[in-house]
Amino acid sequence: EAQVTQNPRYLITVTGKKLTVTCSQNMNHEYMSWYRQDPGLGLRQIYYSMNVEVTDKGDVPEGYKVSRKEKRNFPLILESPSPNQTSLYFCASSWGQGAGEQFFGPGTRLTVL
Amino acid sequence: GQQLNQSPQSMFIQEGEDVSMNCTSSSIFNTWLWYKQDPGEGPVLLIALYKAGELTSNGRLTAQFGITRKDSFLNISASIPSDVGIYFCAGRGSNYKLTFGKGTLLTVNP
Numbered sequence: 001e002a003q004v005t006q007n008p009r010y011l012i013t014v015t016g017k018k019l020t021v022t023c024s025q026n027m028n029h030e031y032m033s034w035y036r037q038d039p040g041l042g043l044r045q046i047y048y049s050m051n052v053e054v055t056d057k058g059d060v061p062e063g064y065k066v067s068r069k070e071k072r073n074f075p076l077i078l079e080s081p082s083p084n085q086t087s088l089y090f091c092a093s094s095w096g097q098g099a100g101e102q103f104f105g106p107g108t109r110l111t112v113l
Numbered sequence: 114g115q116q117l118n119q120s121p122q123s124m125f126i127q128e129g130e131d132v133s134m135n136c137t138s139s140s141i142f143n144t145w146l147w148y149k150q151d152p153g154e155g156p157v158l159l160i161a162l163y164k165a166g167e168l169t170s171n172g173r174l175t176a177q178f179g180i181t182r183k184d185s186f187l188n189i190s191a192s193i194p195s196d197v198g199i200y201f202c203a204g205r206g207s208n209y210k211l212t213f214g215k216g217t218l219l220t221v222n223p
Contacts, residue, residue, distance in 0.1 A: 004155075042201070042215035043156075103158070104148075104155030106155050
């Protein structure tokens with residue numbers, strides 16, 4: 001089954017404790033992206049990757065890092081999480097250089113205390 | 114940057130009614146996408162539009178790519194309770210960046 005998977009689905013952590021949210025897709029998509037969703041603000045792009053070893057900042061990259069060492073994986077790293085990073089995070093992928101329809105993962109709900 | 118205005122923010126309707134929502138942009142888009150998000154899930158693509166003036170249907174859903182390339186609308190006919198959710202529009206410009214609207218929360222009263 002073609003899908004985007006994220007882990008964990010839920011995470012509660014404390015300020016300053018490094019964490020990684022994994023994202024994996026099995027559709028051989030070149031383009032992958034991370035979004036955060038907050039009430040009243042909709043979906044905002046954090047980082048995206050056009051292909052392996054190619055990443056770029058989205059609209060709200062501060063406090064986040066990403067890496068793209070393999071085509072299928074695109075982890076999101078929070079080196080020192082803060083409470084304002086409490087949010088619902090979505091990973092997405094698409095074919096081409098982002099020109100195709102984006103397929104979303106199920107989401108990761110992160111709470112930073 | 115590009116801005117998308119999606120309206121209405123929320124709708125509360127009776128089962129069987131038709132629904133209409135729209136998005137307008139401050140700049141031209143080459144692609145319009147409409148997504149639905151169920152509670153606790155990620156957005157799922159409903160309809161993709163690639164050409165100005167294009168009108169596309171998916172079951173009871175119909176969406177159109179505006180002639181000016183700065184707007185799009187989504188209609189849902191004969192709504193049913195499972196139509197409940199948040200509907201997002203998204204537009205893609207020449208730089209391939211996807212910009213999302215803030216969503217329309219649809220509630221259907223049985």
